[in-house]
Amino acid sequence: MTVTSTSTASTATTSATTPAICDAPPLPVLGRDVTVPLVTGGEVSYAALDYAASAPALQRVWDDVAAYAPYYGSVHRGAGYLSQLSTELFEQSRATVADFLGCRPADQVIFTRSTTDSLNLLAAVLPAGTQIFVFETEHHAALLPWQRAKGARVTCLAAPRTPEQAVAALDVALHAAPKGPKLVCVTGASNVTGEVWPVRRLAAAAHRHGARIVLDAAQLAPHRKVDVAELDVDWVAFSGHKLYAPFGAGVLAGRPDWLRDAEPYLAGGGATRTVVRRADGQVEAEWQESPAARHEAGSPNVIGAYAVASACKALTEAGFDRLAEHERQLLDLLRDGLAGIPEVRVLSLFGDGADRVGVLSFVVQGWNSSHLAAALSAEHGIGVRDGLFCAHPLVRHLLGGEPEDPGACGSPENLSFNAVRVSFGVGTPHEHVRRFTGALAKLVREGAAWTYRTESGRCVPAPTA
Numbered sequence: 079m080t081v082t083s084t085s086t087a088s089t090a091t092t093s094a095t096t097p098a099i100c101d102a103p104p105l106p107v108l109g110r111d112v113t114v115p116l117v118t119g120g121e122v123s124y125a126a127l128d129y130a131a132s133a134p135a136l137q138r139v140w141d142d143v144a145a146y147a148p149y150y151g152s153v154h155r156g157a158g159y160l161s162q163l164s165t166e167l168f169e170q171s172r173a174t175v176a177d178f179l180g181c182r183p184a185d186q187v188i189f190t191r192s193t194t195d196s197l198n199l200l201a202a203v204l205p206a207g208t209q210i211f212v213f214e215t216e217h218h219a220a221l222l223p224w225q226r227a228k229g230a231r232v233t234c235l236a237a238p239r240t241p242e243q244a245v246a247a248l249d250v251a252l253h254a255a256p257k258g259p260k261l262v263c264v265t266g267a268s269n270v271t272g273e274v275w276p277v278r279r280l281a282a283a284a285h286r287h288g289a290r291i292v293l294d295a296a297q298l299a300p301h302r303k304v305d306v307a308e309l310d311v312d313w314v315a316f317s318g319h320k321l322y323a324p325f326g327a328g329v330l331a332g333r334p335d336w337l338r339d340a341e342p343y344l345a346g347g348g349a350t351r352t353v354v355r356r357a358d359g360q361v362e363a364e365w366q367e368s369p370a371a372r373h374e375a376g377s378p379n380v381i382g383a384y385a386v387a388s389a390c391k392a393l394t395e396a397g398f399d400r401l402a403e404h405e406r407q408l409l410d411l412l413r414d415g416l417a418g419i420p421e422v423r424v425l426s427l428f429g430d431g432a433d434r435v436g437v438l439s440f441v442v443q444g445w446n447s448s449h450l451a452a453a454l455s456a457e458h459g460i461g462v463r464d465g466l467f468c469a470h471p472l473v474r475h476l477l478g479g480e481p482e483d484p485g486a487c488g489s490p491e492n493l494s495f496n497a498v499r500v501s502f503g504v505g506t507p508h509e510h511v512r513r514f515t516g517a518l519a520k521l522v523r524e525g526a527a528w529t530y531r532t533e534s535g536r537c538v539p540a541p542t543a
């Protein structure tokens with residue numbers, strides 16, 4: 079039996095013959111027709127400009143999941159027809175993700191809950207005494223799991239100001255490191271600045287010194303082709319909900335050996351070959367050898383994995399060149415709009431000419447970023463993110479804060495240490511970016527039309543203006 083949905087990437091509204099500037103987004107997403115109430119009265123269509131947090135589902139993903147849903151069954155257990163079908167689709171999804179990532183033949187794809195989960199899994203399987211190298215610019219999900227790895231020593235490198243500095247700093251740190259297993263963890267694209275990191279060169283530096291490298295592709299994979307073999311990274315991690323597949327699945331893919339040699343990430347059903355009760359009353363388990371089975375204990379999230387695979391197919395069929403060109407147009411529009419507001423300062427490590435995905439953060443002189451974000455939502459129906467974006471050291475560095483300065487994700491209390499982030503992707507029409515820059519200019523020029531207050535750590539409209 080096959081499971082088919084009616085929508086394909088061919089429902090996209092532009093084609094190879096599309097003129098250079100076209101307002102239509104390349105792939106349809108859910109939520110295009112959603113309207114939201116304004117605090118000042120009336121309703122407006124919602125402009126989702128927070129793709130970097132969670133992107134809307136592709137219509138194609140939704141349709142594929144809906145087509146599969148009636149056939150939903152248990153995976154790797156159950157003799158019934160639908161269990162067998164679900165097992166087959168789950169394993170096909172694994173193969174699709176491996177293709178999407180350009181995995182080498184021996185690489186393994188493990189389904190997790192998210193990038194955070196994937197990197198914690200890798201941290202849990204590190205050989206004893208592994209030295210880890212990260213930049214302070216990482217998202218907390220890539221900065222923190224290593225601190226908990228048994229016997230591991232973490233070196234946190236200062237934020238570089240150019241891609242070349244990043245490569246040179248890593249080179250020096252690895253050169254000075256004592257012998258033993260080493261792992262470098264690096265982001266593909268920053269969730270704060272959107273800037274693309276020199277992954278291939280960092281991988282070459284890591285391998286030159288006998289270190290391995292894991293790529294945090296949470297922000298890169300939804301925007302650019304990630305090819306594990308071509309980048310020569312050892313592992314890659316990403317999240318389905320940022321890749322237009324919001325069904326609770328993530329991926330860790332890459333080399334099998336450390337995964338095969340370690341204790342299972344979760345102990346439980348599916349990770350075991352046999353379990354016995356010994357005569358002395360102890361329970362003994364013999365674990366599965368295959369990394370996927372060993373580290374995917376419990377009933378797998380088959381809908382999540384299927385949705386991730388569906389998104390991988392849709393993005394591949396649409397073509398990353400075309401998707402990147404659409405984003406480049408949106409970025410140009412955004413930057414032009416922001417350039418007309420002198421109070422705006424765009425946050426950047428690598429400077430104006432840096433290659434970026436559709437993620438950009440900024441501050442506005444005289445404004446608390448949480449206040450701005452709240453007003454953009456309440457008065458204009460535009461959803462952006464405010465705060466420190468779970469990358470406190472980086473945002474502090476960019477805003478000139480001291481390490482002791484407090485920071486909290488999304489909290490409006492830290493007035494000088496938060497920023498606004500705008501992010502977009504395959505479903506974003508040009509009109510959303512134009513609306514955003516227009517609304518921002520109006521707010522900066524005229525002030526907010528409503529009053530706001532802090533409630534449970536968030537800036538929200540007061541009940542009456």
Ligand SMILES: Cc1ncc(COP(=O)(O)O)c(C=O)c1O
Pocket residue numbers: 130131192193194195217219220265267268269294296297317
């Ligand atoms: C660069 C980066 N890495 C890791 C993560 C963590 O992703 P998740 O919350 O899906 O685990 C994020 C989330 O924003 C991110 O932007």
